Amino acid sequence: MYVAATVMILIFSVNHHWLPSEGWVSFGANPTEHFKHLLMPVIALTLGQVAIYARLLRSDMVATLQEDYILMAKSKGLSNGRILWRHALRPSSLTLLTVAGLNVGTLISGALIVEVIFHLNGIGAVLQSAIARRQYIAIQDYVAVIAIVFVLVNFAVDALYRVLDPRIRGARIG
Numbered sequence: 001m002y003v004a005a006t007v008m009i010l011i012f013s014v015n016h017h018w019l020p021s022e023g024w025v026s027f028g029a030n031p032t033e034h035f036k037h038l039l040m041p042v043i044a045l046t047l048g049q050v051a052i053y054a055r056l057l058r059s060d061m062v063a064t065l066q067e068d069y070i071l072m073a074k075s076k077g078l079s080n081g082r083i084l085w086r087h088a089l090r091p092s093s094l095t096l097l098t099v100a101g102l103n104v105g106t107l108i109s110g111a112l113i114v115e116v117i118f119h120l121n122g123i124g125a126v127l128q129s130a131i132a133r134r135q136y137i138a139i140q141d142y143v144a145v146i147a148i149v150f151v152l153v154n155f156a157v158d159a160l161y162r163v164l165d166p167r168i169r170g171a172r173i174g
Contacts, residue, residue, distance in 0.1 A: 101157030
């Protein structure tokens, strides 16, 4: 993330002057400039994770497409697109959802770093300022907020399991 952000700033801002290297423009002020300022931080955050998710989804889809119910759907004459979207994607996305929930911590820490690199005003910049000024109570507050967000996202992931997999809906604990 750090290397990708630095290289993108060097290429797209310093050498070619295509994109701004720092700051933020609100969407209401200028939508075009908003997306120009947003492009490099978003790419820096997602660049490493996209390859992991694509490979994971591909391996799960290959395994799912070998299942008997997929063969039955093909024998019924369903189109390949319908089989992929309706019958194969839902069971294959459970592992992807699990990994995405666990990677929220990586995304949050990466967002803190990317905010500092691109000089964005967010919780990362505020946390860095609190660390520099040794404001321990403020640091504890920011870390608690980040931890609560992490827990809430993982709770939402667990709730989405029930939506994606009908076998989980009827399961009871105990």
